[in-house]
Amino acid sequence: MTSTDVVVIGGGQAGLAAGYHLRRRGLDFVILDADPAPGGSWQHMWNSLHLFSPAEHSSLPGRLMPAQPGETYPGAGHVVDYLTDYEKRYGLPVRHGTRVIAVRRDAGRLLVETDTGTWRARAVISATGTWSRPFLPAVPGRDVFTGRQLHTVGYRSPAGFAGQRVIVVGGGNSGAQIAADLALDGHIEVTWVTQRPPRILPDDIDGRALFDVATARRRALDSGRRDTGGVASLGDIVAVPPVRAARDAGLLTAKAMFSRLTADGAQWPDGSRAGADAIVWCTGFRPALSHLAPLGLRGRRGHIPTDGTRALGEPRLHLLGYGDWTGPASATLIGVGRPARDAAHEIAQLG
Structure with missing residues (x-):
């Protein structure tokens, strides 16, 4: 010892x-x-x-x-x-x-x-x-889906997804960035799925402003003042260059969360379906x-x-x-x- x-x-x-x-x-x-x-x-x-x-x-x-x-x-x-x-x-x-x-x-x-x-x-x-x-949500059918499933921790690049249909799940920074990374490749069909409509921050907001906002919230709480809401009050996603590029090209439009997975894709509450060869869980x-x-x-x-x-x-x-x-x-x-x-x-x- x-x-x-x-x-x-x-x-x-x-x-x-x-x-x-x-x-x-x-x-x-x-x-x-x-x-x-x-x-x-x-x-x-x-x-x-x-x-x-x-x-x-x-x-x-x-x-x-x-x-x-x-x-x-x-x-x-x-x-x-x-x-x-x-x-x-x-x-x-x-x-x-x-x-x-x-x-x-x-x-x-x-x-x-x-x-x-x-x-x-x-x-x-x-x-x-x-x-x-890494956290994976308990989504019905997750054990039924026969394609590839990986979390953010297992994602590296679009290589290996060429010609495939990929569903990216998650409305935070990692979900937006990975969806953008795949979509900008040009050879991958990407469906971006989020629990709620994604909120992309204004282009001039980056980590400097977010740090200041988070610090101001903590000081307010510590002094007994009203909660300012912090970073969450501004949005969820920082518009880094790849996210901006995919957004401006119309490649970063999110769909609502599906209700279940099937053997070959996902199904939504209204009965609509999307086929998938892989799912990337950007779920925190x-x-x-x-x-x-x-x-x-x-x-x-x-x-x-x-x-x-x-x-x-x-x-x-x-x-x-x-x-x-x-x-x-x-x-x-x-x-x-x-x-x-x-x-x-x-x-x-x-x-």
């Missing part, structure tokens, strides 16, 4: 931001990451994915992301390079290829059990994100928190109740980067820095 002040679970953007601030506080820590290489979930994204904001507005604390030549909005590969450099630049103690199995209480400390050994710490920061826990994710199950902290919707990043039921545990419930815009590159700083500050005060 190895002892340290803090164990950070997850070596993606949230874990690295935590490491930066823990180092500045002079704390002894280790970052445990299941992936064998740096880059967090960005190394697993689809090929055409780009950030919603320019590089200078997509940075972790202490190090501006350099611009990607020829691109206003950097691609996922550029983000991987940036995170790899960030980890190296600050000499962050990331142990790649280490999977955390469980976190348990032990005589005033927390034990972090991994597939390579056990760590004992004064505090734990869980920063595992959501990518490893859930927080990857199974390693915290022994602590018995889960609340409604699978979330662990928090005050800022600190778990209400376990003051030695902080959650970082899972969404607004662990800090405004904390699931974004630019947004995770502030809650990471706050978590490091609180941990430094622990006895």
Whole structure:
């Protein structure tokens, strides 16, 4: 067993931001990451994915992301390079290829059990994100459909779908971007299906404005003022260049959600049908928190109740980067820095 002040679970953007601030506080820590290489979930994204904001507005604390030549909005590969450099630049103690199995209480400390050994710490920061826990809705007939089914996590590019009929399910950013990616290929018949009419943000709204809106909402709630609605009040989909191109070409018109799947496609409540060779489920994710199950902290919707990043039921545990419930815009590159700083500050005060 190895002892340290803090164990950070997850070596993606949230874990690295935590490491930066823990180092500045002079704390002894280790970052445990299941992936064998740096880059967090960005190394697993689809090929055409780009950030919603320019590089200078997509940075972790202490190090501006350099611009990607020829691109206003950097691609996922550029983000991987940036995170790899960030980890190296600050000499962050990331142990790649280490999977955390469980976190348990032990005589005033927390034990972090991994597939390579056990760590004992004064505090734990869980920063595992959501990518490893894709959500698939319980749609009637899903087990009857004989074509190919994959989630966002399994999509890479239009290659392999040429000449096929593809239904893309989901009205968020991933659904719009993947539908656009497939439709712009020109050799794929795409049906985009959403639970409600999609709301594409104005072309001049990107991640910079969304971060400001999310921050303003959190400040309003914290001060007892009326809920501003945050990002959800503006729309669901950022009009990144591929989405604009598909929209302007008339290739991005959504249909209402089907009622069931059949062996060879989908059926709507009015009896109409569409054939499909493949379905891409862009239906979101859930927080990857199974390693915290022994602590018995889960609340409604699978979330662990928090005050800022600190778990209400376990003051030695902080959650970082899972969404607004662990800090405004904390699931974004630019947004995770502030809650990471706050978590490091609180941990430094622990006895």
